Amino acid sequence: MESKFVIIAGNSHPKFVHSVVSALNVPLGRINAYKQSNNEISVNVEESVRGRDVYVIQSVNIQGSVNSDVIEALMLNYACFTSAAKSITLILPYLPYCTQSRMHGRSGVPLNLLAAIVKSSGVCRVVSIDLYRKELQGFFQLPVENLRASPFLIRAIQENIPDYQNSILIAANTNALARATAFGERLKLGPIEIGRISGTVEGDDHVEDLRMSPPPPQDRISSFDLFPSQIPTEPPKHKQPLCVEGDVNGRIAIIVDDILDNVKLHVEAAKLIKQRGAYKIYIVATHGILSGNAPALIEDSPIDEVYVTNTVPHEIQKMRTHKIKTIDISPLIVEAIRRINNNESMGALFAQVHVGE
Numbered sequence: 410m411e412s413k414f415v416i417i418a419g420n421s422h423p424k425f426v427h428s429v430v431s432a433l434n435v436p437l438g439r440i441n442a443y444k445q446s447n448n449e450i451s452v453n454v455e456e457s458v459r460g461r462d463v464y465v466i467q468s469v470n471i472q473g474s475v476n477s478d479v480i481e482a483l484m485l486n487y488a489c490f491t492s493a494a495k496s497i498t499l500i501l502p503y504l505p506y507c508t509q510s511r512m513h514g515r516s517g518v519p520l521n522l523l524a525a526i527v528k529s530s531g532v533c534r535v536v537s538i539d540l541y542r543k544e545l546q547g548f549f550q551l552p553v554e555n556l557r558a559s560p561f562l563i564r565a566i567q568e569n570i571p572d573y574q575n576s577i578l579i580a581a582n583t584n585a586l587a588r589a590t591a592f593g594e595r596l597k598l599g600p601i602e603i604g605r606i607s608g609t610v611e612g613d614d615h616v617e618d619l620r621m622s623p624p625p626p627q628d629r630i631s632s633f634d635l636f637p638s639q640i641p642t643e644p645p646k647h648k649q650p651l652c653v654e655g656d657v658n659g660r661i662a663i664i665v666d667d668i669l670d671n672v673k674l675h676v677e678a679a680k681l682i683k684q685r686g687a688y689k690i691y692i693v694a695t696h697g698i699l700s701g702n703a704p705a706l707i708e709d710s711p712i713d714e715v716y717v718t719n720t721v722p723h724e725i726q727k728m729r730t731h732k733i734k735t736i737d738i739s740p741l742i743v744e745a746i747r748r749i750n751n752n753e754s755m756g757a758l759f760a761q762v763h764v765g766e
Contacts, residue, residue, distance in 0.1 A: 414462040414750050417454065417489070419481040422468035422722045425502070428739035429466065433746065438463075442481050450477060452484040458494040464746055465489070465532075466500045468721050471700050475505055479523070483530045490531025498749060499527060500536045500742060502720035503696045507541040508668065510548070524548040536745055538720055538738060539667050539695040542584070554755055556741055558695045558718050559588065563595055565716050565736050570661065570691060577655050579604035579682070581666035581675060581694075589665040592693075604655025606664070609648045610677045653678050658686035663693055669717055670698035676710040683711040691716065697723045697733065704729035 417438035418426040430437045439455040467482035469475045482499065489497050509519040527535065528550050536554045540546065546553040566573050573596065580589040580603060593601040651674070662682045664675060669692065679690045690712050697717025699707075707715055708730035717723065718738040727733045741758070748755055 412461070414464065415456070415458055416464045416466065416746070417485060418465070419467040419478060419485060421470045421473070421478040421481075422466075422502075422719075424722065424724075425468060425719055425739055426466050428737065429742050429746070432739065432743040440485065442485065444477065450480050450484060452481065452488050454485070454488045454492060458489050458492050460493065460495050462496045462498070462750060463489045463494045464498045464500060466502075466742070468502050469505045470722055471698055472722075472725050479505055483526060486527070486530035486532050494531075496533045497531050498534045498536060498746075499532045500746075502538050502738065502742065503698075504537045504540055504545070507545060510542065510545055520545065521548050524550070527551075534749070536742070536749075538718075538741065541668060554745060554749075556745060556758060558720075558736075558738055558741065559591065559595075561718060561736050561738055561741070562693050562695070562716065563592060565734075566592070566596065566663065566691075566693060569714070569716070569734070570663070570689075573661065573663075574598060576661035576663050577602055577604050577657055579606060579653065579655060579657075579662055579664045579678075581606050581664050581678075585665050585667060588667065592663075592665060602655060604653060604657065604662070606651070606653055606674065606678045607649065608651040610651050610673050651677055651681065653681050653685070657682050660687055661689040661691070662687040663691045666692065666694040668696045668698060669694040669715070670696075670700055670703070672699070672703045672706050676706045676712065679710050679712045689713050693717075696720050697726070697735075699723055699726045699733070704733065707732050 412435060415438040416430055416435060417440050419442055426437065441453045441455055443451055445451050465482060465485050467478060469478045486497055486499060506519045506523050512518055532551060534552045534554065535549055536556065538556045539558050540555050543555060546555060576598065578589040578593050580586045586603065586605065589603050590601065593603060664678065675692060682690055692712060692715045694717050698721060704726045712732060715733050716736055717733065718736045720738060723733065744758060745755065
């Protein structure tokens with residue numbers, strides 16, 4: 410008898426998809442998604458989805474093409490929609506373009522565009538894990554389930570970091586402060602002291618807002634020249650030097666973050682933490698993007714281990730450094746699919762989540 414739901418997936422993260430379908434004990438839906446010789450994506454769903462609930466799983470592979478992964482997911486959605494699927498749930502363990510959710514200069518807001526296209530492709534619901542900001546759910550004109558990886562990260566700390574009770578949690582940025590505080594409460598670290606990394610390092614990515622730029626020079630006299638603007642000129646921003654707050658002497662330092670991509674700031678902070686007397690340094694984050702030369706920087710740094718979940722594939726990065734450890738997050742997606750398919754409340758998945766996370 411044909412199942413009432415089907416799981417299909419793109420090509421970005423086959424190992425993760427295999428873990429999900431194995432746990433659910435269902436076959437993976439038959440599809441054919443490939444890149445043509447002219448670099449266009451072609452998708453064909455090779456089994457009937459008429460009247461069935463479809464779950465499309467797609468991550469992003471940084472070693473490949475993020476844009477191709479996004480288009481592939483959209484085309485899978487649309488193929489199921491035009492094939493009369495009852496409902497389509499798009500599962501994005503990591504939401505691409507989530508960090509491009511604000512306007513810088515005249516760049517627009519790419520995530521807003523992505524959210525509109527996702528809805529247009531026929532999706533009824535989006536499931537993701539640890540969005541860059543909780544408010545990003547508002548970009549989508551459809552239900553968004555923002556699952557939390559914190560129980561898995563906390564268990565990893567308890568099982569893999571000896572003497573973790575002698576640790577200080579350090580927020581990698583202002584956004585991670587609430588998460589670090591919640592981790593401290595659930596790890597029962599006693600009087601909670603949360604450190605914080607602030608400031609910048611040379612070469613760190615930074616985009617200036619250029620909307621206050623003056624009009625371009627012209628040969629003719631303009632109204633700008635005849636009537637100078639009364640708006641005060643904004644002074645240039647002064648970049649603060651790197652600073653790590655908190656007493657780390659003789660303790661284990663655990664740097665907490667959500668997305669681990671450009672690790673220059675983390676590496677320089679780790680050097681400073683080591684100089685101040687910390688005897689072990691760990692990084693715990695949900696999404697291990699680790700693009701560019703991040704693995705090499707981690708390997709040559711005082712950081713002892715980096716714990717990230719498998720929301721995105723990072724097998725190649727792990728070949729470049731032994732310090733990266735993977736936490737399997739697939740059981741969270743498995744339980745989400747089971748609850749959605751059975752029309753059960755998702756509240757149980759948030760029972761151990763701190764209100765600030």
